[in-house]
Amino acid sequence: MRYFQISTIGSLHDPEIALLNGTPEGMSLRAYCMSEGDPAHRFYPKEAKVSLRHDHPGIKLSSLLGNTSSYLIVHADVKEVIAAHAQDIEVEYLPFDLYDHRKRLYSRDYFIINPIGTVDCLDAAASGVKIGPEGSVIHVARFVLDPKKIAHLPALFRPKEEPAVYLVTEALAEALKAKGFTNILLEPVSISADA
Incomplete structure (x- = not known):
């Protein structure tokens, strides 16, 4: 099986594609929850x-x-595909109203997808994981999965060393590609040769 990373920035080559500004209004100091995999529903407006x-x-x-x-x-539509593949994990699907540059309502069809928690899945050496003096991860050079840790990976998951990264299984990646969704960039993730 192959694995892929979903880019959260999307394509920067088309200046006409919308790019969002900041976090949902009212989240203040809890805005980090949705990028780190912490539960956000209690604080979500x-x-x-x-x-x-x-x-x-x-x-x-x-x-x-x-x-x-x-x-x-x-x-x-993308949320429905993800939800169909991610039934065995805890995921928050957080709706919001999207406003344009003039603060006019633009869409109510979008969700922030927040898979809760992280998964121990990387080969730390092959990924170039750097640990700081207090034991926290300060850098991940690349994402290389450990073959001993991938047997039971869910369809959508965050690596424990870098929670702001979203990885998906080949099955979910193929389901997303099959629908012809736009601005979804899937980058293949390596699997270490060490068994």
């Missing part, structure tokens, strides 16, 4: 609002909305 970036004029909506907050933000 009932009428969450997210705006397009003022410094990025694009207004064309896509299946995945690129953002600089390391959130996995997708259209409801």
Whole structure:
């Protein structure tokens, strides 16, 4: 089986594609939850609002909305495909109202996908994981999966060393490709040769 990383920034080659600005209004200090895999529903606003970036004029909506907050933000159609494949894990599907550059309602069809927790799946040496003086991860050079740790990986998961990264199985990647979704960039992830 192969694995892929989903880019949360999407394509930067088309300036017409919308790019989101910041976090949902009202999340304040808890905004990190959705990029780190911590539960966010207790702090999530009932009428969450997210705006397009003022410094990025694009207004064309896509299946995945690129953002600089390391959130996995997708259209409801993509959410349904992910939900069908990720039934065996805890995932928050957080809806929000999307506003344009002039603060006008633009869409209500998007969700922040927040898979809860992380998975021990990387080959630390092959991934170039650097540990800081207090034992925390300070850098991951590349994502290389450990073949001894991939037997029971879920369809969507975050590596424990870098929670702001989203990895998917080949089955989910193929399901996303089959639908012809836009702005979903899937980068193959290596598996270490060490057994």
